[in-house]
């Protein structure tokens with residue numbers, strides 16, 4: 001079973017009119033499947049088609065990708081929407097035409113699961129169920145970092161659930177905990193393990209790591225666990241921005257002050273920290289306490305609070321229950337909550353200057369659409 005869209009849902013996912021969607025698909029030379037309904041046939045788009053169209057539009061019409069960025073999604077409070085928003089933002093940025101790599105840093109592998117991969121699935125089970133071998137998770141971030149027992153090329157580690165132009169995933173499984181432990185041991189023996197991901201990205205972008213070319217990615221996102229472990233610290237230090245979800249309730253607002261302390265420590269030790277972007281999640285403007293927290297956060301953190309929030313919507317957990325699994329933006333692109341996430345992604349892209357003004361170009365090679 002795979003996700004398919006008729007014109008209206010496909011256009012909504014890309015923020016285009018149906019006419020522009022059709023024209024872009026034709027101009028890009030994309031072979032879109034047609035389904036016969038009565039005497040006429042209609043186009044049926046798949047997620048991979050949407051990402052290919054988005055990339056084609058960005059590289060041919062602009063606004064073109066202008067700058068690369070790294071983002072960590074983190075708030076030490078658990079269950080606040082980090083994984084939900086990381087997965088949906090990764091999809092939203094790829095639907096803007098960016099090449100995106102999203103890295104699951106939580107050994108629970110929730111993001112991995114939300115992208116359709118069960119880290120407990122064995123090869124034997126996959127075969128017995130008639131599933132492709134690629135559904136099996138064998139490797140995680142630890143296999144990409146120097147010092148790994150079994151270092152692997154990027155191509156063997158990443159998953160591409162929605163094709164080449166969709167977000168690529170570095171999955172997680174229970175063994176990711178060992179990487180965190182290894183970084184801790186390195187730190188205790190005097191190494192600067194907090195810089196592990198900063199170096200990995202710098203070297204991968206510069207083509208200095210054989211088999212791990214990170215230069216193709218416009219955006220790298222880390223979905224951090226709800227703890228300040230070594231991997232989280234390393235991800236924060238490697239990031240240009242930390243997107244921190246809050247649900248406008250006391251615990252998550254309080255967690256922000258803890259996050260601010262971590263960022264200040266980072267400045268003291270390393271002379272830099274990622275830009276804080278506070279993202280209101282599960283927002284319900286009808287609730288008075290919600291509005292109180294918005295005002296308090298705005299007073300304390302000013303512009304760090306993003307003007308766009310994401311509403312509370314059952315569509316998020318519903319997308320998790322749907323089969324095949326996919327973030328809401330792909331599962332139900334016409335949902336009002338999906339609109340919120342797309343608007344947040346536009347805001348973040350603008351803040352980080354990820355795109356040129358319309359028509360401009362970095363040196364992005366137009367890419368072939370399969």
Ligand SMILES: Nc1ncnc2c1ncn2[C@@H]1O[C@H](COP(=O)(O)OP(=O)(O)OP(=O)(O)O)[C@@H](O)[C@H]1O
Nearest residue numbers: 078079080081082083084226282311312313316317
């Ligand atoms: N805007 C929203 N409206 C309704 N439900 C939401 C919203 N955002 C997230 N959720 C739900 O909240 C639950 C927790 O979300 P999620 O797993 O993303 O949090 P998390 O911060 O990553 O958790 P953890 O700290 O364990 O990593 C999920 O069931 C998700 O579907």
Ligand SMILES: [Mg+2]
Nearest residue numbers: 082083106110
């Ligand atoms: Mg999570």
